[in-house]
Amino acid sequence: MKLHQFHWYLKGPEFFLLHEKFNKLYEEANEYYDAFGERLVAVGEKPYSILGEHLEHAFISEESYTEPLSSRDMLGILVNDYRIIWDVTVKAIHLAAKEKEDVTVDMLTGYKASLDNNIWMLQAYLRKAALEVEEDEE
Numbered sequence: 001m002k003l004h005q006f007h008w009y010l011k012g013p014e015f016f017l018l019h020e021k022f023n024k025l026y027e028e029a030n031e032y033y034d035a036f037g038e039r040l041v042a043v044g045e046k047p048y049s050i051l052g053e054h055l056e057h058a059f060i061s062e063e064s065y066t067e068p069l070s071s072r073d074m075l076g077i078l079v080n081d082y083r084i085i086w087d088v089t090v091k092a093i094h095l096a097a098k099e100k101e102d103v104t105v106d107m108l109t110g111y112k113a114s115l116d117n118n119i120w121m122l123q124a125y126l127r128k129a130a131l132e133v134e135e136d137e138e
Helices: 002-009 015-042 051-056 071-098 102-137
Strands: none
Touching (some): 002 015, 015 071, 015 102, 071 102
C-alpha cells in the first residue's frame, strides 16, 4: 500500500520518472505476494488473507499521507522498508532450508535478489541526488 500511496501522491520535477518506478515496484511486490501465498497453500499452510492479519504481523510501519513528502523522503522510506523486508527474507530462507523446503528457499532467494537490486538502485539514486544538493549548497 505504501508504494501505491507514494505513486498517487508524488509531486514535483521527478514525477514522471518516479511515478512509473513506484508502479513497477508495486506490481513486482504484488507478483511476489501472490507467488508466496500460493506456495503456502500448496504446502498445506494458510497465508494471511485479511487486512487485520497483515496489520497484526507487519514488520514495516505505515502512516497516513497527511503532509506532502519530497521524493527523496519517499525513496529514503522505501530503502529502509526494503532493508527490513530483506532481513525478514534472509531469516525466512534459513527457516525454509532448515525445513528442507528447497522450492521455498529458491523462491525466497529470488526475492532476496530482487530486494538487493531494488535497494542498490534506490540508494544509488539517492546518493546522486545528495551529491547534487551538496554541490549546490557550497
